[in-house]
Amino acid sequence: MTKVTLGRTGITANKNGFGALPVQRVGFDQARTILRKAYDNGIDFFDTARSYSDSEEKIGYSLSDVRGRITIATKTPSTTAEGFWKDLETSLRLMKTDYVDILQFHNPAFCPKPGDGTGLYEAMEEARRQGKIRFIGLTNHRYHVAVEAIQSGLYDTIQFPFCYLSGEQELEIVRLCKERNLGFIAMKALSGGLITDSAAAYAYLNQFDSVLPIWGVQREEELDEFLSYQENEPVLTQERKDKIAKDRKELSGNFCRGCGYCMPCPAGIEINNAARMSLMLRRAPSAAWLTEEWQEKMKKIENCIHCGHCVRHCPYGLNTPELLRRNYEDYKTFLK
Structure with a gap:
């Protein structure tokens, strides 16, 4: 130990x-x-x-x-x-x-x-x-x-x-x-x-x-x-080093870490998961994220009022509304 x-x-x-x-x-x-x-x-x-x-x-x-x-x-x-x-x-x-x-x-x-x-x-x-x-x-x-x-x-x-x-x-x-x-x-x-x-x-x-x-x-x-x-x-x-290198390549750049400091959202969006949905769909079994419950949660992105609350509270300086928009568009392709 x-x-x-x-x-x-x-x-x-x-x-x-x-x-x-x-x-x-x-x-x-x-x-x-x-x-x-x-x-x-x-x-x-x-x-x-x-x-x-x-x-x-x-x-x-x-x-x-x-x-x-x-x-x-x-x-x-x-x-x-x-x-x-x-x-x-x-x-x-x-x-x-x-x-x-x-x-x-x-x-x-x-x-x-x-x-x-x-x-x-x-x-x-x-x-x-x-x-x-x-x-x-x-x-x-x-x-x-x-x-x-x-x-x-x-x-x-x-x-x-x-x-x-x-x-x-x-x-x-x-x-x-x-x-x-x-x-x-x-x-x-x-x-x-x-x-x-x-x-x-x-x-x-x-x-x-x-x-x-x-x-x-x-x-x-x-x-x-x-x-x-x-x-x-x-x-x-070496196998694990290769896995780490692959993950770093896939997850480089601006992605939501899920810290939750943008929450709660005035529009009721579950930002800390919705803003990284594309990654979650591809890194874990997707079925859990495609339920009716999650479809309703993702649909709430349409109600974003662009108040700036999430942007002001993100410690990583992300453009969260844009991340949400892109993730929702991608999410809908999994429902087709």
């Missing part, structure tokens, strides 16, 4: 981190089954967020009796000190704990710092003084915000998208974190479902001894895949 240390925090965790966003989509008992199986098989790092509906509550329901043997990272999206304290107290109550190992600012549009007028970083420091958090982290999808956070010296961990589709900017963030002894937590390790070969994804990330991937798990069979890699770690064979 490979371990990774998160920089100066000294936290050492199983290289298989558990991303708890998807457990909000299942019931409490199913979530408990998955979370306990993960824990019972050596997974000891669990990442969640105040924004993930009942994910924190399910972690408390499932793992509070082993709290001292796991690491919990959660996030606050608040932009005010008052909201920060409300979020933290809610997180502690729901997870049935009196401290969070890593509390992260959740994808802020700027890098919170002391004296910036928001009071956010000062609230983090006070929470740490009170023993309610151990370490301060930041998650982001914006390269310049992540780099500023790293260079500020104010943060213990950075969480950023990183997978075998990543480019030079992402690799630079990994290098900077290692140089400055910051923990690096890799989100979107499967690029929001566009990477369908988990063994290749695991083998690629296993090259980086300072990177802790968090795998989003919703089904027990998905968890079983990653648990199997603990005893039989996939290696980066």
Whole structure:
């Protein structure tokens, strides 16, 4: 079982981190089954967020009796000190704990710092003084915000998208974190479902001894895949290198990563899936995306009001309405 240390925090965790966003989509008992199986098989790092509906509550329901043997990272999206304290107290109550190992600012549009007028970083420091958090982290999808956070010296961990589709900017963030002894937590390790070969994804990330991937798990069979890699770690064979090269070629350019920061859409469009439908149709069995339910969801693209909400909130600067239009036109060809 490979371990990774998160920089100066000294936290050492199983290289298989558990991303708890998807457990909000299942019931409490199913979530408990998955979370306990993960824990019972050596997974000891669990990442969640105040924004993930009942994910924190399910972690408390499932793992509070082993709290001292796991690491919990959660996030606050608040932009005010008052909201920060409300979020933290809610997180502690729901997870049935009196401290969070890593509390992260959740994808802020700027890098919170002391004296910036928001009071956010000062609230983090006070929470740490009170023993309610151990370490301060930041998650982001914006390269310049992540780099500023790293260079500020104010943060213990950075969480950023990183997978075998990543480019030079992402690799630079990994290098900077290692140089400055910051923990690096890799989100979107499967690029929001566009990477369908988990063994290749695991083998690629296993090259980086300072990177802790968090795998989003919703089904027990998905968890079983990653648990199997603990005893039989996939290696980066030439076949897998060829697969990665093929995927990089196919997925290069402007494509939706499915992060969901454009949501909710005022017109009711499920943007984070609709804007990458062409890729999903070709990278997974298409039948699941061609149901009557999905036909209705895709038809909502016709109702786009071009309000600019999705464009303003996309951390990758995509022309989302145009992506939606193209994906819908392509989608209709599959229905003929």
